[in-house]
Amino acid sequence: MFLNREISAMLNVAIVGASGYTGLELIRLLDRHPGVVISCVTSEQSAGKRISDIFPTLRGRCDLVLEPLNPSAIAARADLIFTALPHQAAMKVVPDFLAAGKKVVDLSADYRLHDPAVYGAWYEPHLNPELLPEAVFGLPELRRETIRKARLVANPGCYPTSVILGLKPLLENALIDITAIIADSKSGTSGAGRSAKVDSLYCEVNDSFKAYGVGGAHRHTPEIEQELSELAGQPVTITFTPHLVPMDRGILSTIYATPNRPVTTEELVSLYADTYKDEPFVRPLPKGQFPSTAFVRGSNFCDIGITLDSRTNRIVVVSAIDNLVKGASGQAIQNMNLICGFPETSGLEGLAIFP
Numbered sequence: 001m002f003l004n005r006e007i008s009a010m011l012n013v014a015i016v017g018a019s020g021y022t023g024l025e026l027i028r029l030l031d032r033h034p035g036v037v038i039s040c041v042t043s044e045q046s047a048g049k050r051i052s053d054i055f056p057t058l059r060g061r062c063d064l065v066l067e068p069l070n071p072s073a074i075a076a077r078a079d080l081i082f083t084a085l086p087h088q089a090a091m092k093v094v095p096d097f098l099a100a101g102k103k104v105v106d107l108s109a110d111y112r113l114h115d116p117a118v119y120g121a122w123y124e125p126h127l128n129p130e131l132l133p134e135a136v137f138g139l140p141e142l143r144r145e146t147i148r149k150a151r152l153v154a155n156p157g158c159y160p161t162s163v164i165l166g167l168k169p170l171l172e173n174a175l176i177d178i179t180a181i182i183a184d185s186k187s188g189t190s191g192a193g194r195s196a197k198v199d200s201l202y203c204e205v206n207d208s209f210k211a212y213g214v215g216g217a218h219r220h221t222p223e224i225e226q227e228l229s230e231l232a233g234q235p236v237t238i239t240f241t242p243h244l245v246p247m248d249r250g251i252l253s254t255i256y257a258t259p260n261r262p263v264t265t266e267e268l269v270s271l272y273a274d275t276y277k278d279e280p281f282v283r284p285l286p287k288g289q290f291p292s293t294a295f296v297r298g299s300n301f302c303d304i305g306i307t308l309d310s311r312t313n314r315i316v317v318v319s320a321i322d323n324l325v326k327g328a329s330g331q332a333i334q335n336m337n338l339i340c341g342f343p344e345t346s347g348l349e350g351l352a353i354f355p
């Protein structure tokens with residue numbers, strides 16, 4: 001990344017909501033991107049401060065001054081805008097960026113659901129439902145070519161990314177009972193964002209492990225079902241239970257499904273290897289190996305292990321991502337790369353940080 005805006009061949013991007021965790025992660029990853037200049041970063045609460053004063057890790061690499069969110073001022077200086085805002089705040093400004101002729105990768109949930117009634121049921125009435133038909137659910141492993149042509153990409157949620165990639169080979173090959181899928185997902189605390197909340201306090205999270213949104217109550221359920229249904233070609237329902245674990249980053253999803261014909265572990269491992277053989281960021285693991293959040297931490301990889309539990313005739317898939325990278329900012333950059341014609345892996349080549 002270069003901070004000199006006069007290099008005209010570079011793509012100018014703005015990060016709206018740069019003082020949050022996904023905003024910081026966008027800056028960290030774009031710092032390695034050879035074709036991008038960050039021209040603008042926003043925060044309401046910290047406007048006027050340098051981003052490197054909020055996040056000292058950026059000192060000397062990105063010392064931009066945070067600005068309040070003024071859509072026309074931002075659009076004047078950016079070709080593409082990452083909106084890293086809470087849902088409902090994003091949909092207040094995305095139409096302004098599109099009207100100014102800019103491309104948008106929205107990290108919030110505001111444009112992920114195709115049906116405004118479903119959005120209204122899980123969130124609140126949508127302010128611009130007319131944009132939903134053109135918004136592309138930005139999971140490159142599902143619809144790379146459509147993303148290339150999009151002007152509005154809805155970056156998927158972190159849990160949905162891990163579950164959908166974990167189930168894609170089984171669903172598109174009609175291998176499982178689509179009424180009996182269970183996804184049991186565990187997330188680190190950064191998934192909840194940086195804003196102060198009681199549930200994110202040290203004493204609430206440390207040395208504890210809890211389920212939440214139990215019984216189909218989490219808002220990622222309709223997002224997961226929308227995409228799984230598209231893969232299956234018919235409506236899919238899922239029991240999805242998220243959990244909070246005392247770690248900073250990472251999501252591990254353990255997914256259970258019942259095969260609808262006899263299968264072997266060898267066949268399943270080979271199916272996953274074949275499905276993802278050309279994917280730069282999905283690593284299907286060999287037989288008997290299962291992923292860990294430690295080995296994807298800080299990287300854009302999704303690692304997936306699969307087996308058949310022959311005692312119960314159940315398929316078990318385990319999928320791991322970093323919620324802030326493949327689950328958010330890394331995937332957003334992968335989408336930007338597709339939209340803007342960069343190599344898909346630009347800025348995302350880094351391996352996991354381990355130990």
Ligand SMILES: NC(=O)C1=CN([C@@H]2O[C@H](COP(=O)(O)OP(=O)(O)OC[C@H]3O[C@@H](n4cnc5c(N)ncnc54)[C@H](OP(=O)(O)O)[C@@H]3O)[C@@H](O)[C@H]2O)C=CC1
Nearest residue numbers: 017019020021022043044045084085086108191193194328
């Ligand atoms: N964290 C994660 O792992 C993932 C997050 N997401 C989604 O990405 C989005 C950003 O998440 P995350 O970075 O974690 O969130 P944070 O809470 O860490 O950051 C939110 C950012 O939005 C800004 N902001 C908040 N409210 C407003 C507002 N009304 N108007 C303008 N700016 C506002 C904040 O600025 P300030 O407070 O400084 O004014 C801050 O910069 C969310 O929609 C989230 O659901 C998606 C996948 C994974």
Ligand SMILES: CC(=O)N[C@@H](CCC(=O)OP(=O)(O)O)C(=O)O
Nearest residue numbers: 108109157158159187188191192
């Ligand atoms: C641990 C934790 O709290 N995780 C968040 C999910 C983060 C995410 O992807 O949320 P969006 O769909 O809003 O983008 C949650 O359960 O609400």
